[in-house]
Amino acid sequence: xxxxxxxxxxxxxxxxxxxxxxxxxxxxxxxxxxxxxxxxxxxxxxxxxxxxxxxxxxxxxxxxxxxxxxxxxxxxxxxxxxxxxxxxxxxxxxxxxxxxxxxxxxxxxxxxxxxxxxxxxxxxxxxxxxxxxxxxxxxxxxxxxxxxxxxxxxxxxxxxxxxxxxxxxxxxxxxxxxxxxxxxxxxxxxxxxxxxxxxxxxxxxxxxxxxxxxxxxxxxxxxxxxxxxxxxxxx
Amino acid sequence: xxxxxxxxxxxxxxxxxxxxxxxxxxxxxxxxxxxxxxxxxxxxxxxxxxxxxxxxxxxxxxxxxxxxxxxxxxxxxxxxxxxxxxxxxxxxxxxxxxxxxxxxxxxxxxxxxxxxxxxxxxxxxxxxxxxxxxxxxxxxxxxxxxxxxxxxxxxxxxxxxxxxxxxxxxxxxxxxxxxxxxxxxxxxxxxxxxxxxxxxxxxxxxxxxxxxxxxxxxxxxxxxxxxxxxxxxxxxxxxxxxxxxxxxxxxxxxxxxxxxxxxxxxxxxxxxxxxxxxxxxxxxxxxxxxxxxxxxxxxxxxxxxxxxxxxxxxxxxxxxxxxxxxxxxxxxxxxxxxxxxxxxxxxxxxxxxxxxxxxxxxxxxxxxxxxxxxxxxxxxxxxxxxxxxxxxxxxxxxxxxxxxxxxxxxxxxxxxxxxxxxxxxxxxxxxxxxxxxxxxxxxxxxxxxxxxxxxxxxxxxxxxxxx
Numbered sequence: 001x002x003x004x005x006x007x008x009x010x011x012x013x014x015x016x017x018x019x020x021x022x023x024x025x026x027x028x029x030x031x032x033x034x035x036x037x038x039x040x041x042x043x044x045x046x047x048x049x050x051x052x053x054x055x056x057x058x059x060x061x062x063x064x065x066x067x068x069x070x071x072x073x074x075x076x077x078x079x080x081x082x083x084x085x086x087x088x089x090x091x092x093x094x095x096x097x098x099x100x101x102x103x104x105x106x107x108x109x110x111x112x113x114x115x116x117x118x119x120x121x122x123x124x125x126x127x128x129x130x131x132x133x134x135x136x137x138x139x140x141x142x143x144x145x146x147x148x149x150x151x152x153x154x155x156x157x158x159x160x161x162x163x164x165x166x167x168x169x170x171x172x173x174x175x176x177x178x179x180x181x182x183x184x185x186x187x188x189x190x191x192x193x194x195x196x197x198x199x200x201x202x203x204x205x206x207x208x209x210x211x212x213x214x215x216x217x218x219x220x221x222x223x224x225x226x227x228x229x230x231x232x233x234x235x
Numbered sequence: 236x237x238x239x240x241x242x243x244x245x246x247x248x249x250x251x252x253x254x255x256x257x258x259x260x261x262x263x264x265x266x267x268x269x270x271x272x273x274x275x276x277x278x279x280x281x282x283x284x285x286x287x288x289x290x291x292x293x294x295x296x297x298x299x300x301x302x303x304x305x306x307x308x309x310x311x312x313x314x315x316x317x318x319x320x321x322x323x324x325x326x327x328x329x330x331x332x333x334x335x336x337x338x339x340x341x342x343x344x345x346x347x348x349x350x351x352x353x354x355x356x357x358x359x360x361x362x363x364x365x366x367x368x369x370x371x372x373x374x375x376x377x378x379x380x381x382x383x384x385x386x387x388x389x390x391x392x393x394x395x396x397x398x399x400x401x402x403x404x405x406x407x408x409x410x411x412x413x414x415x416x417x418x419x420x421x422x423x424x425x426x427x428x429x430x431x432x433x434x435x436x437x438x439x440x441x442x443x444x445x446x447x448x449x450x451x452x453x454x455x456x457x458x459x460x461x462x463x464x465x466x467x468x469x470x471x472x473x474x475x476x477x478x479x480x481x482x483x484x485x486x487x488x489x490x491x492x493x494x495x496x497x498x499x500x501x502x503x504x505x506x507x508x509x510x511x512x513x514x515x516x517x518x519x520x521x522x523x524x525x526x527x528x529x530x531x532x533x534x535x536x537x538x539x540x541x542x543x544x545x546x547x548x549x550x551x552x553x554x555x556x557x558x559x560x561x562x563x564x565x566x567x568x569x570x571x572x573x574x575x576x577x578x579x580x581x582x583x584x585x586x587x588x589x590x591x592x593x594x595x596x597x598x599x600x601x602x603x604x605x606x607x608x609x610x611x612x613x614x615x616x617x618x619x620x621x622x623x624x625x626x627x628x629x630x631x632x633x634x635x636x637x638x639x640x641x642x643x644x645x646x647x648x649x650x651x652x653x654x655x656x657x658x659x660x661x662x663x664x665x666x667x668x669x670x671x672x673x674x675x676x677x678x679x680x681x682x683x684x685x686x687x688x689x690x691x692x693x694x695x696x697x698x699x700x701x702x
Binding site for chain 1: 557563590591618623679681684699700
C-alpha cells in the first residue's frame with residue numbers, strides 16, 4: 001500500500017469510528033418536532049432566517065444556545081453591530097457570566113472570530129448575526145464545528161437565503177398576527193434528513209414568556225360554515 | 236465644585252446641577268479599592284522599607300514605617316513634602332501624620348475638618364515633632380481619632396467626653412467593662428504603651444529581561460527568535476515565583492527612531508512560552524520597523540499568582556472557563572484588542588443603557604462581586620437588540636396621545652397591539668433626570684419593537700428590536 005494512502009486512512013478512519021455528536025433540543029417542542037432527530041446535532045450549523053426585523057428569531061436561537069450549554073460549556077456571542085443586549089439573555093435562564101461577547105466592527109474580524117470559536121471544543125454554542133458568509137469560510141466553519149462538536153447558530157436576514165450554505169438546518173421565522181401572545185411561524189427550509197412536518201406554529205406567551213406550540217382554535221360557528229341568509233328585499 | 240469625601244450623592248448632585256457638568260456616579264467596589272490602595276503602597280517603597288494598610292474591612296490609610304530613614308530625605312518635613320508631591324503627581328490628595336506609634340500617626344492624619352479640606356490648600360500634613368509635643372497633641376485630639384466604632388465614639392461623646400485626654404483620668408477597669416477591650420487597646424496603641432505592628436505589603440517582583448544586540452537587526456524572523464528565547468527565560472522566572480503573566484510588553488529600541496512597544500494580555504495568568512509566543516504573532520506580523528533594532532526587552536507589566544485548583548471527581552462548575560476557552564479568549568483579544576473580548580455584568584440601574592457593563596476579560600480585570608441586579612422576568616420584557624442611541628421616530632401618527640403608526644428605515648409600521656407604559660425614571664441628579672414611558676408594540680405584520688416616549692419632550696424613540 002502506498003504510504004500516502006495509509007496516512008489518509010489514519011486520518012479518516014478514526015473519525016469514521018467516532019460516535020455521532022449528541023442531539024440538543026431547540027428548547028421548543030414545536031421546532032423539535034420539525035427536526036428528524038428531535039433537536040439540533042452538536043457540531044452542526046443552523047441558520048435562522050428572519051423574514052423582517054423584529055420577528056423574534058434571536059429569541060429562538062438563544063433558547064437553543066441555552067439548551068446547548070446545560071451540560072457545560074461557554075456560549076460565544078459575536079456581536080458585529082454592538083446591539084446585543086445582555087440583560088435580555090438573563091430572561092432565557094442563560095448565565096450572563098458564562099457568555100463571552102466578542103465585539104467586532106469589521107466583517108473579516110467577525111468571520112474570523114466565529115471560525116476561532118467554532119474550533120474550541122469547550123465552547124457549547126456560537127451565536128452570530130453574519131450578513132455575508134464566504135462560501136469557503138462557511139465550509140471551514142462546518143468542518144470546524146464538526147470536529148469540535150460546537151453548535152453554530154446564525155441569525156440572518158431573509159436576503160441571504162439564495163446564498164450557498166453549509167448549514168445542516170435552515171429555518172425561516174415569520175411573525176403572524178394574533179389576538180393573544182406572539183405567534184411565530186417557523187418553516188423548515190432544509191435539513192440533512194427529510195422530515196414530515198415542514199412548518200411549526202409557535203406562540204410566546206405575553207405574560208410568562210413561555211414558548212409553546214400554537215394550536216389553531218376555531219370557533220364552532222366558523223367550523224360549521226353557516227351560510228348567510230339572503231337579505232330580503234325591502235318593499 | 237465644592238464636593239468632598241463623605242458628602243451624600245444628593246448634595247453632590249445639587250452642587251453639580253448648577254453647572255453644565257454631568258455627575259458621574261460609580262458604584263463602590265471594595266475589592267478594586269483595596270487593589271488600588273495596594274498599588275499605591277507599592278509605589279511608596281522608595282520612601283520606606285515597610286509599608287502596610289490599616290486593619291479595617293475597607294482600609295483607606297497607608298502606614299509607612301519611616302524609622303531611621305528620615306535623614307535620607309533631609310528630615311521629617313522634607314520627607315513629608317516629597318510624599319505629598321508623589322501623590323500630587325498622581326492627582327491624589329494625601330493627608331500625612333507622623334507619630335512615634337501607628338495609632339498616633341493615624342490620629343494626626345485623621346484630625347482634619349471640612350474647612351481645611353475645602354480651603355485653597357488641598358494638601359495638608361501634620362507632623363508631631365518632638366516626643367513631648369506629641370503627647371500634648373494626642374491628648375487634645377478628638378475621640379474620633381482613636382479608630383473606634385461610630386457607636387462607641389457616639390456613646391463617649393454623649394457622656395461628655397470630647398478628647399482623648401478626657402479618657403486618661405477615668406478608671407481603666409470601668410472603661411473596659413462598659414465599652415469593651417477595644418477602647419483600651421486603641422488608647423494604648425495611640426499612647427505607645429502597646430505595640431502595634433505593620434503588616435507589610437511585599438513589592439511585586441519585577442520581571443524584566445533585556446538583550447542588547449551585538450549588531451543592529453532588521454529581520455523580523457530574528458526578532459521573533461529573540462522573543463522566543465526571552466519568553467522561555469521569562470516563563471522560567473515566573474514559575475520560580477509561582478506567578479503567571481497577565482500583561483506583557485515587548486519593546487524594541489531602534490537606531491535613531493522611536494522605540495516600538497507591543498503589548499499583549501492574557502485572560503488567565505500564564506507561564507506557557509508557546510502560548511505567549513502565539514499571542515505576539517499577530518502584533519509582530521503587523522509591526523513595521525522604522526530602523527534596525529539595537530536593543531530588545533520583555534517586561535511582564537502585570538502578573539498574578541498562578542491559579543492552581545484541585546478538580547473534583549464530578550466537577551459540575553460550568554461557570555468556570557476551561558483552559559481551551561481561556562486560550563481562545565487570549566487569541567481573540569490578541570487580534571481584536573483587549574476591549575473587544577468582554578463579558579457583561581448586570582447592574583441595578585433603571586436606565587436600560589446602564590443596566591449592564593462590559594468588562595474586558597483579558598489583562599487581569601478582577602471578577603467583581605456578584606451583581607444584585609434583577610433579570611427581566613420574561614424573554615418579552617427586553618429585546619435582544621438595543622440600539623446604541625435611541626432613534627427618533629419620524630412621522631408618528633398619534634391619536635389621543637397614543638401611537639398608532641410610525642416610520643422606521645423608510646417603512647411605515649402600523650401599531651396593532653401595545654403593552655405599557657413601563658415608566659423608567661432616574662434620580663433627578665443622574666442623567667439630568669431621565670423620564671421615559673416604554674412600550675412594547677406589535678405592528679400589523681406581527682413584528683415587535685421597543686419604543687419609548689420622552690415625558691419631557693413628548694417625542695417618540697425606537698430603542699430596541701425584538702430581533
